[in-house]
Amino acid sequence: MSSIPLKSYKSFVPSNFHSYPLIEYLKARFPYHNEEDWISLVENQNVLINGNPSFPDLILKTGDEISYSPKPNSIREPDINKDYSILAEKENFIVVNKPPNIPVHPAGRYRTNTLLNLLENDRGAKFYPVHRLDRETSGIILFAKTAEFRLVLQRLFEDRLIRKEYITFVYGKFPEKLVSEGYMGKDPDSSIRKKQSLRKESLGDDKPVLTEFSLISYDPKKDISVLLVKPYTGRIHQIRATLFSEGFPVVGDKLYGKRETAFLDFIQTGESDLLNEELGHNRQCLHAYSLSFVDPTTSEENNFHCPLSSDLCHLAADIPSEYVA
Template identity: 55%
Template sequence: MPSLFPKVHLGEYLFQRFPYHSREEWSELILAGRVTVNGNREDQTFPLSVGDRIEYLPFAEKIKEPEVNSDYSLLFESDEYLIVDKPANLPVHPAGRYRTRTLLTFLEKERGEGTCFPVHRLDRETSGVIVFAKTKDMRGKLQTLWEAREVEKKYLALVYGAFSGEKVCEGFIGKDKEASVRKKQKYSEHPFEDSKPCRTDFSPLLYDSEKNISLVLAKPVTGRIHQIRASLLGNGFPLVGDKLYGKRESAFLDFIQNGDADRLNVELGHHRQCLHAFSVSFTDPNTQKRMEFVSSLAKDLCPFFPFFDSKYVT
């Protein structure tokens, strides 16, 4: 990973850029020789330059895997694929600190290793419908449908602001190079460096004027990373509970350093990003039958609009 800031010391750069380790933990890793710059061991005060390559090997025994919500359920199963209702706070597959507590590992523990293959992705905090193939061949067939934009996806999102009228967000998305969090994406109506075209169609469903919160239906046409969240923020409607695309992006760094603090939850409006994958619809590659799978609005989101009925979703 190249350094972004010349003349920054190694220890300080690592702590500021990757705060999932404390300053003391990075110091310990450097002193133990588990951090290298361009293949060489260096001390904490080593000055970095643009183009330097940093690699590190964590202490396996010190990596504590976070707790997750394993309360998932099966919506449908055929001989070729599974439709799962995923709760919030459950990553789909192993990544980062999550190794054994993921939806994929839980499914494989039940069904056997190599029996489930994620067809698409959902963020850890996003709840709702997700599709798994039972063979690599079917995963390829289903992913072809996704790539050809022959899958209709509907999401329910809770946003701050009065969302009025249908809105087609057709623009461009790519890395936000001005953000303090390196994985953050930016939506713009105009192309920018390394951006890709994207489109999401939005429709207002309900509005609570007292809380200034809208329930919005989102239909992504393209499938870019963080597309719905970035598009909403780019149009002035931050997602309720979102630590990265909510009211304050630095809330994400607060979360990494301090965990799920009550103060942070109050500030953002909820303990997780209020985005729910409501439905997925596609033509079964084998039977040629049109299939639609629906997940009711997650229980933790229902109190925002207790009288919401899925008949509003079309």
């Protein structure tokens, strides 16, 4: 159980939950409590609607503000990897080496066990995430020290003025270089709602994607290629979905790996040695390696690198030392 102080959380009712009873909304959106617990929390005024006490059967409207104040020890969260480090610190931002198995923001069952909460608790200060990495992904991530500078950095991301590189491990002998361009959107052939796919023509709501891959090394005994990745667009699951669509699944990937139903197995029964052995690792082998940008407030050029996470270094032979340390 985390010792990090619990925070209050707010959400706004989206249009697809208009006319839902409060208790049904809470169960659907926030599954870390069961129905009985949510009813108790509502009745004890730990849940407020637009700042006011409520009752479980209240019918919600689009835009209603839901405020939730957790009770101590009321949320049973999974364990996390707390072994983060600070790569660099400037007046307006810090650069963090995120370990695998820790979410950046509160989500799902993770409310206090997050990198943001851990960082704020350790440093005794408030920080503002600028971008995100998946829970399983390791590597470099940026936090602003003020809300105003977060907007500065987010504009750089939107204008594609922040350059990022990743390292990933895939099955198969990858070409020396591959530039993949197309459109990304929901995978029409998948039963998993959030799964994306790359295609050469748009199906309507798809977003254009452009990703460059370069081969770092290939281990013929394990049939694993190590790649340096430069995403020129920033779409959800862009790297993993692109590699899957190109025929090179990421090692350890439950959703874009060798078997899609591995993700469903994980959701239903959690991690297992058998599943990890099948996928090749206990997490998706994706690492945010570098990040570069010019600070528009100082004109300073910033170039940061994050050595490959230690749990990935043994997965393939002949990885050049410049990526390891």
